[in-house]
Amino acid sequence: MTEQSASGAGAVLVVGGGISGLTAALEAAEVGRDVFLIEKNPYLGGRVAQLNQYFPKLCPPSCGLEINFKRLKSNRRIRMYTMTQVKSVSGSVGSYEVTCETLPRYVNNNCTGCGACVEACADERVDDFNFGLGNTKAVYRPHEMSFPMKYVLDKSACSRDTLQKIKDACKYDAVDLDMEAKTFTVNVGSIIWATGWNPYDPTKMTNLKYGQSNAIITNMQMERLAAPNGPTNGQILRPGDNVEPKSFAFVQCAGSRDENHLEFCSYICCMASMKQITYIRERYPEAPIYVFYIDLRTPGKYEKFREKLMADKNTHFIKGKVADIIPEADGVTLVAENAVTGDKVQQKVDLCILATGMEPAIKSQASALGLDVDSNGYVVSNADKGMISAGCAKKAADVVTSAQSATAAALKAIQAAK
């Protein structure tokens, strides 16, 4: 099915509904532009929604996201499409024609979020919002504050019988099993790419043995473990056996600053680990924590944050990258060379956190869409072409920098799309 969405001159397309895309869309709409906001996931909020707390003030994600959702709801100039991706782009600055595809949600706007379908559903799917730390029912709400507030059905995870039961359970006739992928085109003057990032696949670092021990998790999984709406309701427990870890280790630069993986510094991982040390300290005040690093990069005002944490006598900072992790019956042993003493360190811990970096999410598609990318896959803005990048599609950045770059991108997009 194809339909045409026309708009006024100088409309802006924002690709990606994370904190950067939301900010850019709102900034452009609030000065009077028509904005199309498309998002690949069934919900807005992106990576920030998955965090327990975020910089610089350690706010919960609801803090920044809810106010943006409210601005979004009250702004009639923004048209929002979830489960939608760009298929192709044609035209030039001022008159781009962008073909988008919306995947079927199998739940229509009649959904009230009552949850009756969930009770009727017997089948499960891997919980990707929680990075695989558990399952959800095949009909689910991505997370408890997901916006738009509608359920999603993973049809491929359901038996025919389950599908019928889900449909029957909905008294609002919101479950539409015949829904199909929908293609549509939008005409816009410029495009803001706020496609964000994916955590770098930790299985690619073969020496770090991710997936071979339940005591090895990623920093994003740690966010979910610490989040009150996460799989453990905010308790930090070792996945699999739900044991309370007595010792922790952070493996910095797990894939970043490594020409075999991500050649660049992912910028946030040092601070993310520092932040996660505070999560651990809240729950385990005395537990020994070991941080293995090459350099600690806590720029600007984050230096104070680092100094405070380094004063903790049970938190040990070891200069030396972990280059081998040995899975044990209970926990893991990390092997590194302490570059200050020159001796090899073998540290056994109950839970180790890989500080994996940011891989630009658009990487493989960028060239097909006619975007300029740098050697690391980040989108390079081209104001003359009306192609502007924002947030972590532009470079590895924290939330505050992303929001700044999104506002700047909105201005550039408005100027380009006259």
Next chain:
Amino acid sequence: MKVNPDLDFIKYMKSAGGDTLKKCYQCATCSVVCPLSSDKKPFPRKEMIWAQWGLKDKLVANPDVFLCHQCGDCTAFCPRGAKPGDVLGAIRAYAYTHYGFPSGLAKMVGSSKNLPLTIGMPALIVLIMWALSGGMHILSSEDLARYGFGHFFGHWDWRWLTKNVAFIDIIMVPAFFLACYSAYRGVSTMWKDMEKNYDVNADYRPSVPQFIQQFLVPSVKEILTHKRFNECGTNKNRVVGHLPLLLSFIALFIVTAYSAFTQDVLGIFYPQLHGPISMLNPVKMLANVAALALIFGVGVLWSNRSASESEAGATATYYDWFLIYEIMAVGVTGLCAELGRLVGVPVLAYFFYYIHLVAVLMLFLYMPYTKFAHMIYRTFAMAFQIYRESDYVKK
């Protein structure tokens, strides 16, 4: 620590395949992934920073530099492309020149600029000796079949020493003793430097038999089994080349010793022992098998090296290739000379025999300065490794 960087050393490192050295940012991945590194003071992270700072005295007095077998695991896992394996190879090349005696000769052999001289000098020595000997004329096929290369340097009727052996001895024996002296001097200087560097103040020193029995023999045993090569991850397949090569050298040493004894000692009393050894003689068979093993072994190393340069990005260096070419030259010219003799083409036989003599002279004479020196320096570095952990040092 007071640091006196040596710019010339850093420049040398860059020229000898260690040009990636400055990329290292000291993350220490290499020291952990190295399968040969110990838990206490592992390598090669510390060597990388010493090399960056130009601390050459610390490097050449450090057994770890020689214990490295260039497995390539460090280079494969290096996040910066700093190629620690190649850098340590360059440090070894530097060390052989550093310890080489006479230093002029060591420096000449160590630099690709001097290649014409490096080949030309031994070629000229053998040529002059050949001319002086009066043997420089091509034999008839019958004489070649009867005497083999026994009349290469002519013939006299003095029964105690044949003319040929006399000339070969004049060429090879001084070269051999110079190489031995140079190696001895280099190794003993290295040993003293290592003791100083590791602050070894032993109250009791091992006697020579104790040293051989407790430190040297275990090291040689380990070398013969290729234990460390087998621990390598990335470049593991080198054992297939290096082991036959090592064994062929041992076999050829035995053959040479046998030949010298039968021809030059027993030959005095039984003149019929002079001339080519029968192809059916077990020692000759061993020689031929060893020659083929030598060519096979160095061929495997040749192709491995080419592959690791084109695929894994190892740096091509004069230091590595000189030895490969040299050993290949020894093997191929030896075999060609033998074939020329068996087929009965004196011109070819003598031509290849001449080149063979030059190649063998180069192998002997340049041993302490080329990559070939690893057989001495690495063996003693392994002995030092055992020594520093032994009760002589530890209290």
